[in-house]
Amino acid sequence: MKNFQGKTLSWRAGDGVIELVLDRAPCNEIGSETLVELEKFTAALESLKKDARALVISSERKEGFSAGADLRELYERSRDLPPAEKNAGVRDFLLRIHRVMNALDAAPLVTIAAVHGVAFGGGFELALACDLIVADKMARFCFPELRLGLIPGFGGIPRLKRDVGNAVVRDLLLTGRSINAEKARAAGLVSQVTAEGDAARVARSTAEQAAKFDRTAAIAAKRFIKPIPEEDLRREIDIFCELFAQPAVEAGLRKFAESTDPLPYLP
Amino acid sequence: MNMPEETLNEILRLAAAHFHVSREQLHADDDFFAKLGINSLQALELLTRIEQHFHIELPDYELQGVSDFRTLASRIQSRL
Numbered sequence: 001m002k003n004f005q006g007k008t009l010s011w012r013a014g015d016g017v018i019e020l021v022l023d024r025a026p027c028n029e030i031g032s033e034t035l036v037e038l039e040k041f042t043a044a045l046e047s048l049k050k051d052a053r054a055l056v057i058s059s060e061r062k063e064g065f066s067a068g069a070d071l072r073e074l075y076e077r078s079r080d081l082p083p084a085e086k087n088a089g090v091r092d093f094l095l096r097i098h099r100v101m102n103a104l105d106a107a108p109l110v111t112i113a114a115v116h117g118v119a120f121g122g123g124f125e126l127a128l129a130c131d132l133i134v135a136d137k138m139a140r141f142c143f144p145e146l147r148l149g150l151i152p153g154f155g156g157i158p159r160l161k162r163d164v165g166n167a168v169v170r171d172l173l174l175t176g177r178s179i180n181a182e183k184a185r186a187a188g189l190v191s192q193v194t195a196e197g198d199a200a201r202v203a204r205s206t207a208e209q210a211a212k213f214d215r216t217a218a219i220a221a222k223r224f225i226k227p228i229p230e231e232d233l234r235r236e237i238d239i240f241c242e243l244f245a246q247p248a249v250e251a252g253l254r255k256f257a258e259s260t261d262p263l264p265y266l267p
Numbered sequence: 268m269n270m271p272e273e274t275l276n277e278i279l280r281l282a283a284a285h286f287h288v289s290r291e292q293l294h295a296d297d298d299f300f301a302k303l304g305i306n307s308l309q310a311l312e313l314l315t316r317i318e319q320h321f322h323i324e325l326p327d328y329e330l331q332g333v334s335d336f337r338t339l340a341s342r343i344q345s346r347l
Contacts, residue, residue, distance in 0.1 A: 027308075063308055118308065138315050177326040180315050 023060035031070030054207035064117020110210035114203035125154035135181035142178035158232035
């Protein structure tokens with residue numbers, strides 16, 4: 001499928017570059033519908049990669065790249081289930097999203113996240129699965145999961161640990177604070193900071209540059225410098241599921257889900 | 268180093284420009300959520316503008332419970 005238009009995202013391929021565009025209101029929260037379409041995309045990558053050298057992931061939503069996991073859906077789907085069933089459902093979701101993230105992480109293409117606005121939680125984790133992050137100067141990055149009594153569950157900690165120093169990981173994780181694009185660039189997470197509204201254009205230009213290089217060499221370089229942290233990723237799922245069973249998490253999710261603010265991202 | 272009053276004026280100017288309202292409409296003790304009709308995400312945008320303008324880092328947890336420009340200015344002042 002060279003082009004696809006779904007309910008939460010779309011993609012099109014041409015001139016050696018695949019563009020995957022997230023577009024689900026309010027801010028690309030990643031729930032079951034997005035997961036299914038991301039799975040479609042990673043399945044389609046098998047044929048798309050034949051004619052492409054690079055992938056750009058961006059967002060059509062003015063609010064930002066992605067606000068993370070769809071916590072309202074998570075709460076609604078799990079609140080009335082017995083503990084064992086609740087945990088099995090979450091583990092299944094995490095295993096599926098990890099397969100998607102790992103496929104993007106290891107894709108035989110140069111992958112670039114074009115980030116504007118918020119890249120929080122799962123949205124930040126999606127960006128971290130990419131090879132490069134190009135950020136609009138108004139972008140903000142955050143791991144707010146500890147506010148709910150959880151840790152990031154889409155592979156965020158192992159991938160952040162792979163890219164930056166442990167002190168930066170602790171700062172972001174243990175305070176839950178958001179950082180701007182310039183701070184993220186200084187920490188080594190963001191490769192380029194652009195003017196407002198320019199991240200997608202700069203990401204495309206970067207993709208076109210990357211697409212000029214020999215594919216075999218580019219894939220070999222990527223495999224050499226960007227190994228998938230398999231063991232840490234497995235451990236992350238276990239820790240997330242252990243924490244998810246705690247009563248405080250349900251209370252935190254309830255508070256979030258029942259908030260009247262459509263975008264309750266600030267602490 | 269900016270004086271507190273100067274910091275406050277700069278914040279009011281930044282907020283007016285970012286949210287496209289007249290500077291004269293904004294006052295130091297206004298509740299900026301109510302006065303500007305903004306949500307938490309738009310407050311984050313203002314935070315980013317402030318960090319860029321003053322060349323500071325202002326962790327969002329320092330803004331918990333802060334909703335007026337004067338208190339916001341004092342938080343910024345402590346980072347200058």
